[in-house]
Amino acid sequence: MSNENKEWPLWEVFIRSKAGLDHKHAGSLHAADAQMAIENARDVYTRRMEGVSIWVVESKHIHASNPEEAAAFFDPAQDKIYRHPTFYNLPDELKHM
Amino acid sequence: MTQVSFEASFQKKIDEEIMIEPQDYMPDEYRKTLIRQISQHAHSEIVGMLPEANWITRAPSLRRKAVLLAKVQDEGGHGLYLYSAAETLGITRDQMLQQLHTGAAKYSSIFNYPTITWADMGAIGWLVDGAAIMNQVPLCRTSYGPYARAMVRVCKEESFHQRQGYEIMLTLAKGTPVQKQMAQDALNRWWAPALMMFGPLDAVSPNTAKSMEWRIKRFTNDELRQRFIDVTVEQIRILGLDLPDANIKWNEERGHYDSSELNWDEFWNVVKGNGPCNKERLATRVKAWEDGAWVREAASAYAEKRKTKKAA
Ligand SMILES: [Fe+2]
Ligand SMILES: [Fe+2]
Numbered sequence: 001m002s003n004e005n006k007e008w009p010l011w012e013v014f015i016r017s018k019a020g021l022d023h024k025h026a027g028s029l030h031a032a033d034a035q036m037a038i039e040n041a042r043d044v045y046t047r048r049m050e051g052v053s054i055w056v057v058e059s060k061h062i063h064a065s066n067p068e069e070a071a072a073f074f075d076p077a078q079d080k081i082y083r084h085p086t087f088y089n090l091p092d093e094l095k096h097m
Numbered sequence: 098m099t100q101v102s103f104e105a106s107f108q109k110k111i112d113e114e115i116m117i118e119p120q121d122y123m124p125d126e127y128r129k130t131l132i133r134q135i136s137q138h139a140h141s142e143i144v145g146m147l148p149e150a151n152w153i154t155r156a157p158s159l160r161r162k163a164v165l166l167a168k169v170q171d172e173g174g175h176g177l178y179l180y181s182a183a184e185t186l187g188i189t190r191d192q193m194l195q196q197l198h199t200g201a202a203k204y205s206s207i208f209n210y211p212t213i214t215w216a217d218m219g220a221i222g223w224l225v226d227g228a229a230i231m232n233q234v235p236l237c238r239t240s241y242g243p244y245a246r247a248m249v250r251v252c253k254e255e256s257f258h259q260r261q262g263y264e265i266m267l268t269l270a271k272g273t274p275v276q277k278q279m280a281q282d283a284l285n286r287w288w289a290p291a292l293m294m295f296g297p298l299d300a301v302s303p304n305t306a307k308s309m310e311w312r313i314k315r316f317t318n319d320e321l322r323q324r325f326i327d328v329t330v331e332q333i334r335i336l337g338l339d340l341p342d343a344n345i346k347w348n349e350e351r352g353h354y355d356s357s358e359l360n361w362d363e364f365w366n367v368v369k370g371n372g373p374c375n376k377e378r379l380a381t382r383v384k385a386w387e388d389g390a391w392v393r394e395a396a397s398a399y400a401e402k403r404k405t406k407k408a409a
Contacts, residue, residue, distance in 0.1 A: 006393070006397065007189060007190060008396075010181075010184065027181055027246075027250075029177060030190060032400035033399075043170075044177050047174065067118065067121050068122075
């Protein structure tokens with residue numbers, strides 16, 4: 001009844017909801033090729049005008065950071081509060097800065 | 098980290114309401130429970146298309162036809178969001194479909210009841226989708242990220258499903274005496290099965306405690322069922338229909354409506370495959386899959402052809 005080796009590949013779908021905004025991950029779906037993935041994505045993820053543009057990427061091409069190393073990996077940013085504007089002590093009467 | 102510390106840090110994340118994502122550590126039981134729950138949920142959306150699809154060609158106006166078609170298409174979409182969420186846990190789409198088609202997997206028993214009149218389209222949208230919404234809204238904050246995100250999408254789309262159903266009921270209830278009787282009959286037939294959608298009584302639901310601890314579930318079956326009864330009784334009054342259960346009475350002390358004990362023998366009987374439509378639903382589903390084989394093969398062949406053309 002089913003045919004394991006013939007399962008269509010998995011695609012990740014990214015949608016731009018309106019001009020000027022980034023494409024955002026919406027979900028995934030199976031399709032035989034990229035063209036079909038885009039058409040299916042339209043039917044599955046934009047039935048209510050949720051998008052003006054669709055990207056699809058075969059899931060196997062996505063590389064991700066390792067969640068087990070997340071703490072160490074993102075650690076270098078943690079002690080650099082001087083990267084934020086609120087770090088600087090400036091007089092209250094200073095405007096527009 | 099040792100196994101014990103992995104589990105402790107997992108539970109700590111859950112307790113701090115931090116979402117679990119596909120690549121994160123999770124206990125095997127958590128994974129298994131989620132695969133079962135999400136795939137059952139997906140199957141319910143897919144099989145749930147059948148009783149309503151049955152009425153698309155007989156909808157009484159073009160407006161009702163367009164609406165019903167859109168609703169059924171949404172349910173197909175819900176099934177797809179949920180299958181994708183389950184796949185992030187390491188089960189394949191084919192495995193899940195196989196479990197559905199061989200009868201190894203369950204789907205909501207509500208879809209094993211027949212839809213015999215047009216009023217059933219009203220009662221299903223109103224009560225069945227209504228009960229589903231009651232179940233699903235808390236799942237938007239469930240602990241597994243892909244499931245929660247799928248549920249946010251589903252819940253956004255469900256609200257029109259319930260409203261279109263209620264509108265059908267309202268139209269019938271304000272119509273001729275025969276139409277009103279049809280609405281009443283549909284309410285009477287769907288009431289108890291809809292209440293059973295919340296699952297067995299807490300007292301005999303062994304998975305509830307663990308699911309609550311893991312924040313897969315946020316309310317018990319009985320809590321959600323009671324909440325559904327309380328809001329629905331008011332909606333029945335607005336329709337001007339009779340209550341479907343003579344024992345529905347406001348209980349001042351509890352601050353809730355009391356109602357009759359449900360027929361749990363019937364529930365388990367339907368779950369075990371002996372409901373009025375179990376065999377028909379499964380056969381229809383398997384036939385649709387088998388009849389679609391040539392389409393899947395043709396699409397694969399076409400994709401292959403395009404690929405070799407591009408390479409050339
Ligand atoms: Fe749905
Ligand atoms: Fe629905």
